[in-house]
Amino acid sequence: MTVNTVRAAAIASPATRKGPKRWYHHATGRQAALINVLLTIGAVTMLVPFVWMVLTSLKSPAELAQFPPTVLPQEWMFSNYAATLDAAPFGTYFRNSLIIASTHTIITIALGSLAGYALARVYFRGREAIFLAFVAMLMIPTYTKIVPQFLLVKFMPLFGGNDIFGQGGIGWLNSWWALIIPGGLSASAIFLFRQFYLSLPKDLEEAARLDGLGEFRIYAQIYTPLIKPAIATVGLLTFQDSWNNFLWPLLVTTSADLRVIQVGLAVFQQLDNTQWQYLMAGTTMATVPMVLLFIFAQKYFIQGFTNAGIK
Amino acid sequence: MTTTDRHPVQSDSAPPTGMSVKKLPKRAGHISIAEKRRRRAGWLMITPSVIHVGLWTAIPVLATFYLSFTDYNIFDAPNWIWLDNYIEMFQDPVFVQSIWNTIWYTFWTVPVAMAVAVVVAVLLNQGLKMQKFYRTAFFVPQVTATVAIAMVWLWIFNPQYGLLNAALESIGLPGQAWLVDPTWALPSVILVGAWQGIGIKMLIYIAALQNIDESLYEAASLDGASSIRKFFSITVPMLKPATFFVFIISIIGAFQVFDQIYVLTDGGPANATTMMTYEVYRSAFQEFRMGMAAAQSVVLFAFLLFVTLISRRATKEED
Numbered sequence: 001m002t003v004n005t006v007r008a009a010a011i012a013s014p015a016t017r018k019g020p021k022r023w024y025h026h027a028t029g030r031q032a033a034l035i036n037v038l039l040t041i042g043a044v045t046m047l048v049p050f051v052w053m054v055l056t057s058l059k060s061p062a063e064l065a066q067f068p069p070t071v072l073p074q075e076w077m078f079s080n081y082a083a084t085l086d087a088a089p090f091g092t093y094f095r096n097s098l099i100i101a102s103t104h105t106i107i108t109i110a111l112g113s114l115a116g117y118a119l120a121r122v123y124f125r126g127r128e129a130i131f132l133a134f135v136a137m138l139m140i141p142t143y144t145k146i147v148p149q150f151l152l153v154k155f156m157p158l159f160g161g162n163d164i165f166g167q168g169g170i171g172w173l174n175s176w177w178a179l180i181i182p183g184g185l186s187a188s189a190i191f192l193f194r195q196f197y198l199s200l201p202k203d204l205e206e207a208a209r210l211d212g213l214g215e216f217r218i219y220a221q222i223y224t225p226l227i228k229p230a231i232a233t234v235g236l237l238t239f240q241d242s243w244n245n246f247l248w249p250l251l252v253t254t255s256a257d258l259r260v261i262q263v264g265l266a267v268f269q270q271l272d273n274t275q276w277q278y279l280m281a282g283t284t285m286a287t288v289p290m291v292l293l294f295i296f297a298q299k300y301f302i303q304g305f306t307n308a309g310i311k
Numbered sequence: 312m313t314t315t316d317r318h319p320v321q322s323d324s325a326p327p328t329g330m331s332v333k334k335l336p337k338r339a340g341h342i343s344i345a346e347k348r349r350r351r352a353g354w355l356m357i358t359p360s361v362i363h364v365g366l367w368t369a370i371p372v373l374a375t376f377y378l379s380f381t382d383y384n385i386f387d388a389p390n391w392i393w394l395d396n397y398i399e400m401f402q403d404p405v406f407v408q409s410i411w412n413t414i415w416y417t418f419w420t421v422p423v424a425m426a427v428a429v430v431v432a433v434l435l436n437q438g439l440k441m442q443k444f445y446r447t448a449f450f451v452p453q454v455t456a457t458v459a460i461a462m463v464w465l466w467i468f469n470p471q472y473g474l475l476n477a478a479l480e481s482i483g484l485p486g487q488a489w490l491v492d493p494t495w496a497l498p499s500v501i502l503v504g505a506w507q508g509i510g511i512k513m514l515i516y517i518a519a520l521q522n523i524d525e526s527l528y529e530a531a532s533l534d535g536a537s538s539i540r541k542f543f544s545i546t547v548p549m550l551k552p553a554t555f556f557v558f559i560i561s562i563i564g565a566f567q568v569f570d571q572i573y574v575l576t577d578g579g580p581a582n583a584t585t586m587m588t589y590e591v592y593r594s595a596f597q598e599f600r601m602g603m604a605a606a607q608s609v610v611l612f613a614f615l616l617f618v619t620l621i622s623r624r625a626t627k628e629e630d
Contacts, residue, residue: 035434036441042431043448046506050451052474053463068477115360122353130361137368139619141567143588144612145371147378147595147604152371154385185363209345215352244456246570251596262458266574269462276466286459294454295447301454305511306518 053287057081057280064276077277084281087272089256093264094285100179100249100260101242107184108238109231116193117219121205131194137187142247150251153178178252179260183242189234196230197223233304236297240290261286378605385599396606406607409585412497413614416586417565420504425557428509432516433546446517453510461574464503465490468575490576493583500584503571508564512557519553520546555626562618566611587611 056064057080059073085091118124119131153172156162161169172178200223208218224231246262253259259267265282272278294301342350379396381389400406431449435442452460467474468489476486489499523546531541569588572578578585578593587607595604 032437032439035437036439039431039434039439039441039445043445046448046452046509048474049460049463049467049506050455052467056466064472067472068481069472069474111359111363114356118353118356122349122356124350124353127353127357130357133369134364137364137372139616140368140372141563141608141612141615143567143569143591143608144375145368146591147601147608148371148374149367150595151374151385151601152366182367185360185367187364187368190360190364215349215356219356240454244458246456246458246573247592262456262570265458265462269465269574276472279462280466283459283462287455290454290456291451294451298447302450302514305453305514 050287050291053280053283056276057084057278057284059277061275061277080277080281081285084278084285087275087278088264088268088282089259090261090264090282090285092257093259093261096179096258097243097261097286100183101239103180104184104242105235105239107180108186108189109235111185112189112234113193113224113227113231114219115190116195117197117223119190119194120197121218121223122215134187134190138191146247146251149182149248153182153252172252174253174255174258176258179249179258183245183248186238189238192234193227193230196227200226229300229303232297232300236293236300237304240293240301243290375605375608378602379609380606381602383601385601389602392602396603397610400603400607400610405582405585406587406590408582409587409590410610412584413566413568413586413588415497416501416504416568417562419501420508420565420568421558421561424505424508425512425554425561427505428512428557429516429550429554431509432513432520433542435513435517436520446514449513450510452507457507457570458574460507461503461571464499464571465575468499491580493580496576496580496583500568500571500575503575504565504568507571508561512561515553515557516550519550523549551626555622558622559619562622563615566615587614 055071055073058076058078059070059080060075060077063070063074119127119134154170155166156171156177157164157166159169159177160171160173160175162171163169172181204222205218208222213221244262245260246266249258249260250263250266253263256264256267261282265279265286268282269279378389380391380393382392382395383389435445435449439445470476470486470488470491473486473489475489479486487495489495527545527549528541531545536544567588568586569592572584572586572589576584578589588611591604591607591611594600594607
């Protein structure tokens, strides 16, 4: 995963504390007009590539060979999308990405919240050591673990033709295991969950314990329902991270059946680098789900990103 | 316990500071059966995560350090060669260039983009009607996949049919070969990186701006301070903690730039855009020199650790 965060600093930083919205200064009149002009130029710069992507995906090859390029398609080629699905198995790629991102999200929420709860609310021997170890893991860049991760996958004993010592076969390479298990959980998700559980009051658990509830029921029935927004935040960030991940699936898969959409795009571009209308149609398919998810769940994304810098 | 209060989340206690852990109750010999059960439950809850993080993060990090002192091609057993990998990489002009490229890329996509982001954040914080739209527009590149969006830029930078050259020629400037021109390749990659990264920086600055006490500005207004003056004497100092945070996460992100290099330039032309991460990738997965790749990734890690410690110290000393 490409998560590399200094969430400790994030959460300790006053920048992340939510305060009431206070617009300290309302711009008016000419000043507001000037600011609007500046921000519009900025916003257009940010959005032009997306608009260009969609417009290109709807043009004919002949039109794309014109210079200077036309802005709107002379003929709106919606059939490009169907042709793209014929040119490369983008449907399969899309499905694979969806399966992997969803599984990562489910595993992260289930295991991450359990671990976060235990670190925040249960006293047990070794807890401090485990917590500090997790914090240390937050600092590790992806590239400082990727080589051994690849070797672990390759030499996974008793899988993919490997013997008990991991020799002789390909291990988890070219399998769902490699795509799903290593990226299924991150120290940063555990850390975020711990922070959310810590912010809840203690009297709830004391009352529950007096009533004789077991720890797992206190977790499932009392505390976890109270952090639903946090679950949405961590879940969305995990989904986005997994959907956008490129390097790991590139390394561990070669078969087209297991290819995710980001790798599928790169392969398509290398094989067929002149068919821009298809490439842009594929790119649109790879970006639109995240853009829509972001627009509809903006609140949770923004909360997550201000609490935890990603990428 | 069905009468759980639904709004106790807003507890009055101070927000968690992250690092403190309460001590275990002492006198472990006197714990009750219920307490024992709780501790066992705690262990059960955390075990899957400990195994996962241990296997996929802790062991790999240790293995990286070990492998960095070996010569290892996957097929034969690792061969201990002391510091040979480190010595070789600093004599390798391509790796040295990748360090400079990474630093240059970081300089433009971190401090310079941060300066742009803080201006955008301040403008966005003026209570405009359209501010939600602007915020979304600036942030959308951040949530889209780098690979996908780099494809679009590849098309925009296309020397023959690209939008960028068309735009330049329409205002009378000459087009360039961008990604295939050694002079322009790195600036082009930097443009994409900065474009994509402005959103997150802006967002953190907006959150920080909303926490600045309004009365500071009111007092300054009474004293007749201008907007520019208020920006430099109130806004900038108050944004220091946020600046530190943005700086660190952006540096970590910039040093790990990979996807857009893979799509846009493949490290070329003539290694003009190769990065440290790209050399790790090449050593490991094109040349199958796992030991060398591990050593290069240790150097990458050392750079990040160094920058983090220096900037943390710098922020602390001033306080």
